[in-house]
Amino acid sequence: MIKRISTLFLLFTLLITLGLGCNGSSEAERLANTPVTLTIWRVFDDDSTFTGLMTRYRALHPNVSFSYRELRYDEYQDELLQAFAEGTGPDIFSLHNTWIGQYKNLLLPMPETVTIPYSEERGSIKKEIVYTLVEDPTMSTRELETKFIDVVAGDVIRNYQATTRSAIEEKIYGLPLSVDTLVLFYNKDLLNAAGIAEPAITWNEFQDQVAKLTLIDRNNNILQAGAALGTSENVERSFDILSLLMMQNGTEMTGSRGTATFGTVTGDISPGMQAVTFYTDFANPLKQVYTWNDEQTNSFDAFVSGQAAYFFGYSYHLPLIEAVAEKLNYSTAPIPQIEGGQTVNYANYWVEGVAKATDHEDWAWDFILYATDEKNVTSYLSMAKRPTALRSLVNNQLDDEDLTVFASQLLTAKSWYQGNDAGVTEEAFAELIDNTISGKVELSRAIKDAQNKVNQTY
Incomplete structure (x- = not known):
């Protein structure tokens, strides 16, 4: 009897796995083919400095498109607050490192994981698109302290309490592309x-x-x-x-x-x-x-x-x-x-954060994590001519004639709340x-x- 149950369980698991690859039969496929538009608001950078990041992300996730808006600094905060009040705010927005406390209630802290659909073409003769739903870990506060220069952690890690009865924990409220x-x-x-x-x-x-x-x-x-x-x-x-x-x-x-x-x-x-x-x-x-x-x-x-x-x-x-x-x-x-x-x-510096009002929490945070990753952010830094926020890229910028002085100060840079x-x-x-x-x-x-x-x- 036990052997028969085990066989049936194995068969059921196999059917579920195969089902993920069948057209129109999986949640992964549905999500991968559901159009998503991420609205991004930033200051100082026009969309040309961001195009490379958005294009490469779309190559991985063709269902995602971007609406990028550059605003003038002197109008930015008024436009931002008005848009959130009217329910038309962006999914992702830049905020100065000194503004995080001010905008904390409008920000969605980084979740522990994001669930993102991926597609892959398989088969040598009969081609088939296989869809998988992957739950990826994001970034812990300790990982952030390891990857980014010291000043970042002190600015973007803030106390978070889900409800008045919940325990207070530390959460990440944004990530910088540069410092x-x-x-x-x-x-x-x-x-x-x-x-x-x-x-x-x-x-x-x-x-x-x-x-x-x-x-x-x-x-x-x-x-x-x-x-x-x-x-x-x-x-x-x-x-x-x-x-x-x-x-x-x-x-x-x-x-x-x-x-x-x-x-x-x-x-x-x-x-x-x-x-x-x-x-x-x-x-x-x-x-x-x-x-x-x-x-x-x-x-x-x-x-x-x-x-x-x-x-x-x-x-x-x-x-x-x-x-x-x-x-x-x-x-x-x-x-x-x-x-x-x-x-x-x-x-x-400026930090990229996710709006609490977004309908695309996982996609928004996944894009920020993608954009700030060492393998991807270099294109932005080269285009915008900005100093890095990542420890691993500091030495590279010391050899950059334009950025060497700025980069040489990154490890001793400080700010205050x-x-x-x-x-x-x-x-x-x-x-x-x-x-x-x-x-x-x-x-x-x-x-x-x-x-x-x-x-x-x-």
Whole structure:
């Protein structure tokens, strides 16, 4: 009797297996032939940089098509929130690494597995399409920490609780295609004219060089800026520069409870206040390093027009410089560090996430995993000219003339959790800079006010 049951079970299993290969008879075939359109919203990259990834994914899954939309940065968040409110949001969307807390409730964390149909042609004489439904594991938090550079895990891994009664667990809320780092752009002609053979390596050297490079007339007008920094509104990414200085100086940006602590005074010393003073001194006419003020043009414009010797920027500035100042004799160098201090660089990047409202959860996450995989992401990085987010590709980019400086800083790049409204946090830093320069508010009060404003968003 037992033998007969075993035989029947074996026959049943065989029929089920064969059935998967029969036309029109399997769930795998149905899913493989069901049209799916993944809507993707991103900023800065047009669809040409993404075409290769989408085309190759379609070759594996012909039923999947893509609707790709590039939006302007200044309209992106408004368009995104309106679309989600109206139920017309994308399946996959980019968000800045500092926005994840703000958009967490609109994001679908990565599941443990995705179930995807595959088709394969079999048979030498009689060709037959065989369909299989494969449940693939995605990526654990430990795998993410192994594959991606350190800064990524701290940004994309967040606590998740399915219900109020569920245990809290860590989930991945997105994956980056690349990670940019803040570097020093310098005008080689201006440095040569000042007798400076190499760009500064330390901040002490940087201060000395800025003093040599700055030209001021008798009326105290700045004719040539040694560096474009010290103020808020007319310095691109002034928030990033000040954050970097704070972290390099040992400022604890957030505490154990997750709230902002950059304004905390330890004894008689406040690393955060020291960083603010260092930064704003470049806009203080009473200081030897005075080189910039709020009457100057935008820092990028000053650099490309030859009015500023140093400019702080990212890899995305490279094509912008080539577009408006093709003949500018410039290069890039690593960000200066505090002499004898721990090397700290600043990360700025975008993450690809899946909308909670998507109807194609498995397909969306499968595509993100595919796009960010080492074998596939290289085409995007080459086309977009961006630094990698993967550890395994860092050494390759060290040999890339355009990206070597950016790539050299990836392993020491950091960011910090800026609350649930990164825009408010940036405004708080801008006010901190402005209040310090004007002297209307004592620095100790100004930095506390900024800290309190940030904490209101947590």
